[in-house]
Amino acid sequence: MNAITPMKPWKTPFLKLIFFLLGAVKPLQKDLKNLSFIHFARWVCISRHAFPRLSEQQPPENLKYDYLLFFSNFNGTWNQYIDAFSSVLSKGLDLIWRWSEKYPGSQPVTDFKRYISLVQFDTDYYYNVYPDSATNDVKAALRVQSALVKFSQTSQTLSSAEFERAWLEFQVEVSPHLGSTGIAPVGT
């Protein structure tokens, strides 16, 4: 998802300060990790004077607003994503977007969705190195892999009886993380 929202330039430093604090205290990060459907996301504040100008022939931009760009690499459907944001991340989102013009707040969700639809712009090309795996799948696989590496170091030197016990414990450890991967359901 890509979104762009205008901000009055005097507000930009406040937003930057909030991001600085966010980076330091990390409450939003924790919630985002628990929601676990965003691989990577980024917010980019772009000053009205900072749009790249690469030659004299390129006309200079003449803007009144700074802009906040947002890029999110999430899995799940659009509605699921926005619903979840509105239900459980409301305060964090408001802290970030309240500086943008006409931001209605993340609750109630209907106005929030209308605003997102308005400021969103579509992706022309998208590449994902593991298109069959959601964020949860990646995290599950990493847990399994780490247990497997540990177990395989000793597994072949154990006696049969020791192996039986260790194998059971290994299975207990990995069994919450064995979901299959594949294509996700279609959005609506």
Add this chain to the structure above:
Amino acid sequence: MGNVNGTTYGLTILSPILEDNRLDICHSMELRWYLSQLPRDHRSPFAQLSSTYLARLVVMDDVVFVGHPACQEHLKSRYLVFETNFDGDLDTYLRRMATETKEFVDDVWRHCVGFPGTGDARAFIAYMKKCQLSTTFFFADVNDQTVDSTLEALKAQAALAHFMEKNQGKSAAELQRAFGEFLERLRTAPPLPRGGDESRAIPQEKRRHD
């Protein structure tokens, strides 16, 4: 600096797109057409740029008018937005772009203002850095892995689930032998294809994370 989170680098590029009134098909339209035809599976240029997790290319036509009392304003140029998330440092990645995916980079950025071509990697790197926006806040759910280690883990997890199912109820000795063989098979099995298999032919709208 916001561009790095753990071992992952988040690059944001905004390259102004050429405007040429003499052309009957404008640069942005040609670029969009090219991007719509570019493979998204293991044949993608980003599968070559093997440290890439997720990348997007977007033609941004203008800023958005959010309604009164906000002002309506417009950009003077269209911009190509390039957002990519990869392992390692920026210079290495850009150099690999210029050398390993030369054709793709030339095909895309030839529509952009001031693009020096990929012949001189240093000039290309300098150009991209001029187009770079620094990220204010970069979130990465997992930030201590590489593309290789992640693909390795996904492969191992799928294989292990299968192994566990097929070997339920075997005696300990049998199981131990089979597990040894399994580890060997896993070690020699080819890695998962970056970007997925084309036989899956996942339509664009059904792919994750877009």
Add this chain to the structure above:
Amino acid sequence: MTEIDVSDIQGFALKGYNFPYARYLLLELAEPAAARKFLYQLLKVVTTGERWDINSKPMSVVNIAFTFRGLAQLEIPLASQLSFPLEFQQGMKARADILGDSGKNSPEKWDLVWREDRVHAWLAVNARTADELEKCCGDMLALMDETQGARVVQAQEACALTINGKFSPKEHFGYTDGFGNPDFKGAERDCVPGQGKLNQDGGWEALATGEFLLGYADEAGELPVAPIPHLLGRNGTFMVYRKLHQNVGIFRSYLEEKGKQYAGGKEKLAAKFVGRWRDGTPLELSPDQPQPAIVADNDRNTNFKYSDDLAGTRCPLGAHMRRVHPRDAFGFNGGLVNRRRIMRRGLTYGEYVPEGQPVNDSDERGIIFMALNASIFRQFEFVQQQWIEYGNDAHQGNDKDFLLGNHEGKGRFVIQGTPDPQNPPFICGGLPNFVELRGGDYFFLPSLTALAMIATNTVDPR
């Protein structure tokens, strides 16, 4: 306490009648004037949500709901028609891709009545006795005859199962059913622990009325999306009707085969599939054996959470009940779950086959699944797509719901466990379709006021 207008709401939206007999008359409506005349006559007999006096409990009840085609047939104004939510306008068949209704569940495999798009209305009769059912259905047919307003395309029988000569709360696979409907504000009963939503103190409270009835605030603090004029929607709700065929033979032989391999034994395996022992005891409360005392106690039989069992060692992460009513399993104190709840109204159809007797899976046997919700899109469709046909929220990747999933022989269900030899991890592979969809549609269950507006042709979208 939210005041709701029980005399204007159809009884079906407010309570499970718990009558053993039902017949769902699937109607084709006649030309609008005659159809309206029929509905006008029906107004006098439709059962509302008013409380029943102990001494005057009715012997039978009548409720009605319409498909979008039905409303179009009645010629309500176009502006009102088009104000209904998109998914209702499209109908369930057109939503097959979204719902995962493909392969054996795809619309071309459905019963003729659903393939042909002829159902305009669902006229439900529930009764205490077989005689009362016949009598009431006879009255309905007489009304249709007299007004020439509708005819029955098909009559779907449904009936509680008779096991050992008695009516039973079980369904065909042998599980006790009928626990766990969400409580909402204004409904008849007080909030039962485990049945509403979690509050900040860790207790349970009723959900917002607007999750289940149009015209009231929902969990987002908004009025649900509803048709115009408001009176047309208010006190109404949407219903999903799905005829789910149960492959009892396939289920029993799968359970038998895997039960021999699973160290905990067959009955425990059956419990792991669903999250309850077949008598109804929740695994979370009693992981080692069924406990009838818990089942009998309404303060306990649905009163549990999953946050103490995040590894799924008691109730597997992918167990049916845990998927479709995840409580606090996804964290955020249930905050991701409260707007995905549905009200279930279901009844079995077909003969129960006792354990050990031969079963023919081509016999008509299954459950008429009906779900009520304010938004089919946000509630039922989400549950079906994300929690039944997909497993990401339950941290089970692409694994589908064991019971309802459209597995096509390839499904997998992982049972988590402990080092206890009686409770080891176990993987059920090669899952077949235990349940097959035989048809259904999306319906609008109007209030009495709205029904009167439709019957008198006075719907005015302004």
